[in-house]
Every structure is written in C-alpha cells, then in structure tokens.
Amino acid sequence: MAGFEIIDISGDAGIKAYGNTLEEAFINSAMGMYSLITDLEGIHEKRAIVVAVESHSPEGLLVSWLNELIFHFDTYGFIGKSVRIGSLKNNRIDAVLSGEDFDLERHERRLLIKAATYHAVRIENISGQWEIDVIFDI
Template sequence: MERMDASHRFEAHTGEVRLVLSAPDLPALFAQAAQGLAELMAEDAMAIPFEDRLDLEVEGRDVEALLVGWLDELIFQTEIRGKVYPRVEQIEVGEGRLRARVAGGSPKAFKTSVKAATFHDLRVRSEGGRLHAAVVLDV
C-alpha cells in the first residue's frame, strides 16, 4: 500500500530515533510506520524482493497503543525471521484492533538494530485533514 500523499522522516537522539509520520488516514499512517521502520533497519529496504508474506494482528486500547504494538510486532518478526516487512498489502484498523498482511524479504544488509517502540512522547493527532504521529524507537 504505497501512497504518494503519506510520508515519514527520522529525528535522531542518543539511543533513540523519533519516527515522524504523516498520512491522510489510519491505514496509510500504519503503512508508513512499517515502511519507515524497515528503512531504518535495513539498507535499501524498498528494493528487497517481497517474497515473504505475513498476516499480523495487533490489539490495543487506543490508536497510540496500536501503533506501538504494530511496530513492536514488526520488530519481533524481523528478529525471529531475519527479514524486514516494508510493504503493507492489506490493512484494517478498527476499534482496538489492527489486521494486516505485510510483505518483505531478506535485505542486503541490516543497518540499525531497533529494540522497541515506546510510549515516550507518543502522540497521534489530526491537523488540517491529515493524521500526524511521532513515535520514539529505542535503538
């Protein structure tokens, strides 16, 4: 689910990286989070062959908890499989639950080890008809 009207960027801090997201809706926001995480973790993440697919489900009490749970699940899958998952092929974000099919593969090289997403300074807000989020990642 690549969208030209969604974006992400990184803000570095000692032992942490802040992933700043912008998208028109929740599915695009979560897709950007997956892409941004993969780009942080692996060299040329969007160029890897998307040969592996996973169906993931995450639950959380609110959208912030879903975002942290989503990123933590992707980090976990990378750790146990040695692959990154930058592409979201299907996604449903509902009340307290996210279901998605992601695609990924083995990168040429890993560049940043991400330990976890955190609730530190986490915020998801709506402004100007868009959703914005900033989530701190422990590296």
C-alpha cells in the same frame, strides 16, 4: 509530503509518519521503521505474513503494531517492503506485509531496533492529515 521522516534523537531513533488516512499513517510508520533497519530499495516481495494486533488505545495499538513487526524481524528475519491494511478499527489492526528474509550478504544493516516506545508517542489528525511520532530504543 513524504510518507515519513527520520527524527534525530540522541541515543535513540524516531520517525514522523504521515498519511491522508490513519491506515496510511500506520503503513508509513512501519516503512519508516524498516528504513531505520535497512535500505528499502534492496528488499523484494518474496513472501507475505499476516499480522493482527489489538490494544487498549490508538497509541497502544501503534506501539504494539511496530513491536510485532520488530518481533517478526528479530525472530524470523522478516523485513517488509509493502503493507496492506485490511482493517484498522476499534484499536485493532489486521494487515498483510510483503517482503523477504533479511540477508546480511545482500542487505545493508543500519540500526538494531530493540522496541517501539510509549515515550512521546503521538497520533494526531491535523486539518485532515494524520501525523504519527514514535521513538525506538536502539
């Protein structure tokens, strides 16, 4: 099974991410979101950022995590190519993302994502396989 799928939603965009672990599903949710922004094949691992986020619930953590990555893209132009999660427990995530600054001359621009939303957000373990659904405002 692929790490994520794009969900076609009228007026918005969404992803369904999968993982054998919750960490892998969180990583795939980030990569799915980045794939909505650009073609990941064109991204290189030139620099790294550290991201730490905490929230009140697993769903809140997912939305906050993705919104933090959107913040780094919108504010600093950073787009990730890979994610390494150091810790994901007690509604807190600590991760290192490797990637580069988005450059319109080199990178295809797909969607402009405003935010990850709580609408229909889902994190579920089904027979040992983690699944995440998340919708983005565009």
